Amino acid sequence: MSEPIPDPLAERRGFTRQGFHRGARAALAITLGLSPFGLVVGMAADQRGLSLVETLLMSGLVFAGTAQLVALQLWTDPAPILAATLACLVINLRMAPMGAALAPLLDRVSGWRRWGTLAFLVDNAFALTVAEQRAGRRDAAFLLGVALVMWLNWMTMCAFGHVFGAALKLPPGHPVFFASSAALLAILVPIWRGPAELLPWIIAGVAALLVHGAGLGAPWPVLAGAFAGAAAGAFRDRRAA
């Protein structure tokens, strides 16, 4: 693919200070909901014998709660280098299509603005950014603003869980753990563009449930559902065209 000549002005419009601040503010609204997850990861790391430095290094560099939890469940002594790496690869595979879906935003920037922002991509940051993109604003700095606030909150909560986890005693079924699912669900409201979404969303849900019901774990229900639903939408649109 031939690169167009970089236009510094266009690059600046695609990555603004205002966008960064909008993103940071948007993230503040959901950090409360994501905090319990950070606590749990900090607690799990403590139980596996990781030091506070190791816990924060992992959370800071990996920044993916589910993958970290699964890796910590597989944890052994000495550390399972291959198993932990593979767990992250498999569970975070769902983020590959997210990055692709953000192409309209990422294509407008280059260098660290593109590849550095991608390093902070997570589910909720992606959801907020898609909602922003669909409101007509294409600003990659919004994603970075969201993600950095979430990252700071994540580090704080993981440290808190590691240090005070033993005293917190949150049982696994506690309603506070519903917060992260509630955050994703709420962000679906601004992502909804109208009845055209209905068929792809239903297909996505059914396919994910089928794969989940067949006994396959993460990431397969997400990937199967996402691609089945998106393919259904694309197929319908092509027939209609």
Place this chain on the structure above:
Amino acid sequence: MSLRPDVLLAILGMALASYLCRAGGYAILRAIRPPPFVQQMLHYLPGCIFIAFLAPVFAQLGWAGWVAGAAVLLAQWQLRRLALSIAVGVGTLWLMQVLAG
């Protein structure tokens, strides 16, 4: 305050794998010009990812989860305040667990 070399290697492996996932999808999309069908898929992909993520979660939560989920959607649709919608969801689920006691 220790940092063991085997733990450090595991963490670096996890970080590398995670970055490959985050950047890989976009990098592949740039490297190969996707056909129109795939571009149309990308148009629907975001919403579908989240539905596919949430469907098994709610299937396991049972009816209390569905009621709490409906409360989240209603709150977000009417008031458009994310922090409030999350609190409404957690509060509803908590209330129902107390009532079901």
